Amino acid sequence: MLPLATRAPAKINLSLHVLGRRADGYHELDSLVAFAGTGDRLTLRPGATLGLQTSGPTAVSAGHDADNLVLKAARLLVERMPGVKVGVFHLVKRLPVAAGIGGGSSDAAAALRLLARLNDLPLSHPAIVDAARETGADVLVCLQARARVMRGTGEVLGPVLRLPRLFAVLVNPGVPVATPEIFRALGLPPGEIRRSPTASDWPMTSAADLVAALRDARNDLEPAACSLQPLVTEVLRRLSETPDCRLARMSGSGATVFGLFDDADAAAAAARQIQAVRPHWWVKPTMLR
């Protein structure tokens, strides 16, 4: 049987508002999430046992295969559905790791998509949804990998949104950022929700309208990331100084920053400009959807 294949796109938090901290210590979020044209690739060769092989430029930074989120998600599904058909996954890892673009979450979601396909299960099947939730906060939104508003700690998803075409450049300076440290640095007391959710009617009429609305939004994790990892400040500055950059903002808990541009040429030129001065950074012109 031929292997099944899917892409695991980078997740981008176009906005990320922290509303407060729940009594269990987790932070309550309100985020407009989109997905990039760039990402990892996952295949599944059906077989009697569950396994994983990895390759690609960032496979080693992702850690031991046994701890990979692909296997964690698959095992959580098998626990819920003991007879489920499995096989050996092959992950081609290209996205930077611990980078605020949910690479591991997207890989885990991709694994669940392939297992759902192999077993003729809808993505809305309770066992798939539960396995996604338990694997990590961002896995549920990565299951369909379509733009939407995400709330709570990722368990509340708005309807799929049709984004206008957004031309972006993603830049990661090659330093991992630990998500728990960034949340801790906010210093919010548990059990206190201070802000209300943002209106969920983002303008989707044109890229210009959406970018204008995004400029009034924030990533509340950006100041903490900039002080813990000063390279984030440099990436934000370098991107915002490129010609025609309409918005530069960090994604997730960092350190990846995205820049938004009017067209593919402006994005490609900005990417070339940054790569020329910082050849070791990960710089990707891409589309968001």
Ligand SMILES: C[C@@](CO)(OP(=O)(O)O)[C@H](O)COP(=O)(O)OP(=O)(O)OC[C@H]1O[C@@H](n2ccc(N)nc2=O)[C@H](O)[C@@H]1O
């Ligand atoms: C911040 C976001 C925004 O999309 O993206 P990334 O930076 O990871 O890409 C996510 O909410 C991250 O989700 P994910 O990376 O799955 O987080 P998890 O592994 O579940 O959580 C790691 C740790 O971060 C803290 N955490 C995470 C999410 C949240 N809403 N509040 C938290 O306080 C907790 O200390 C938790 O133990």
Ligand SMILES: Nc1ncnc2c1ncn2[C@@H]1O[C@H](COP(=O)(O)OP(=O)(O)O)[C@@H](O)[C@H]1O
């Ligand atoms: N498939 C995977 N890809 C990336 N990281 C993984 C994967 N599986 C497990 N991990 C672990 O998950 C952690 C978070 O990685 P990642 O999803 O890349 O972070 P972020 O959401 O900040 O981009 C890393 O410390 C890494 O060791």
